[in-house]
Amino acid sequence: MKKFKSLLVIAGLCVGLLSGCGKESNTNTTVPTTAQSDVLSINCLSVGKADAIIIQQGEHAVLIDAGESNDGSAVVSALKNQGISNLDAFIITHYDKDHVGGAQKVIQNMEIGRIICPDYEGDNAEYGAFVRAVKNKEVEKMDEKDTTTIQIGESNMTLYAATDKADIMDTKDEFDNNMSLVAKLIYNNNSFLLTADIEKKRIKQMIESDIDWSCDWIKIPHHGRYQKFVKKLLEAATPEYAVISTGSDEPPVEKLEAALQEANITYYGTMEKNVVTYSDGEKIWIE
Numbered sequence: 001m002k003k004f005k006s007l008l009v010i011a012g013l014c015v016g017l018l019s020g021c022g023k024e025s026n027t028n029t030t031v032p033t034t035a036q037s038d039v040l041s042i043n044c045l046s047v048g049k050a051d052a053i054i055i056q057q058g059e060h061a062v063l064i065d066a067g068e069s070n071d072g073s074a075v076v077s078a079l080k081n082q083g084i085s086n087l088d089a090f091i092i093t094h095y096d097k098d099h100v101g102g103a104q105k106v107i108q109n110m111e112i113g114r115i116i117c118p119d120y121e122g123d124n125a126e127y128g129a130f131v132r133a134v135k136n137k138e139v140e141k142m143d144e145k146d147t148t149t150i151q152i153g154e155s156n157m158t159l160y161a162a163t164d165k166a167d168i169m170d171t172k173d174e175f176d177n178n179m180s181l182v183a184k185l186i187y188n189n190n191s192f193l194l195t196a197d198i199e200k201k202r203i204k205q206m207i208e209s210d211i212d213w214s215c216d217w218i219k220i221p222h223h224g225r226y227q228k229f230v231k232k233l234l235e236a237a238t239p240e241y242a243v244i245s246t247g248s249d250e251p252p253v254e255k256l257e258a259a260l261q262e263a264n265i266t267y268y269g270t271m272e273k274n275v276v277t278y279s280d281g282e283k284i285w286i287e
């Protein structure tokens with residue numbers, strides 16, 4: 001993995017218009033984790049068709065993605081509501097605007113241990129804002145095949161970059177989505193798989209690898225769109241629970257819901273409110 005300071009190049013950056021979508025955020029939830037250091041929480045924020053996920057155990061916290069640019073303040077408020085002013089790590093899974101958009105606000109308002117992102121250049125204004133925000137900060141860029149592990153209290157989270165960049169370039173899938181960092185979080189006997197926006201080629205790479213993707217809980221890829229091989233991923237992962245991060249204006253597609261029902265998976269969506277998952281290392285409950 002490459003580590004460096006402010007070397008993110010804004011190559012080919014087109015300064016597009018920030019797309020305010022006017023969606024409403026509902027990110028105020030009480031997550032009682034600081035008092036219960038043995039409870040792991042995963043708060044999937046209700047930020048429309050976007051990702052912002054707070055993982056906390058005791059005094060330790062990690063943020064995965066930060067929604068769109070106009071979600072940044074709500075993400076910072078949600079972190080503060082959970083008593084978080086220090087992030088052990090801030091992970092940008094990829095540079096689409098609904099993941100990197102709020103990053104600048106988070107970086108301006110939080111003490112951050114590690115900033116981790118995939119090794120490619122984004123091409124939107126939100127990526128440009130992120131690059132400016134990490135100026136003079138150390139950023140870890142994960143190249144193909146890279147993995148890294150983060151300790152979050154008593155939990156461990158391993159991040160996986162794409163295994164073959166050339167392979168995912170050669171496809172109709174969106175390259176950015178397939179470059180997403182995938183995370184597997186383990187707390188004693190419970191495990192959680194967070195798949196960002198991966199599409200069919202990347203899912204295929206995953207299920208063809210030797211890595212154990214089995215989990216109790218999965219964050220469904222790409223906001224509940226239906227991807228070829230998603231059924232195979234569910235078969236390999238065998239989760240009991242699933243969370244879909246999307247807005248009420250773009251609900252999960254029927255084919256995906258049918259696949260979840262067929263696999264007997266209990267699923268939740270962030271359309272109306274945050275979905276908070278708790279684990280004591282043995283059992284999982286969702287509010």
Ligand SMILES: [Zn+2]
Nearest residue numbers: 050096098197
């Ligand atoms: Zn997305």
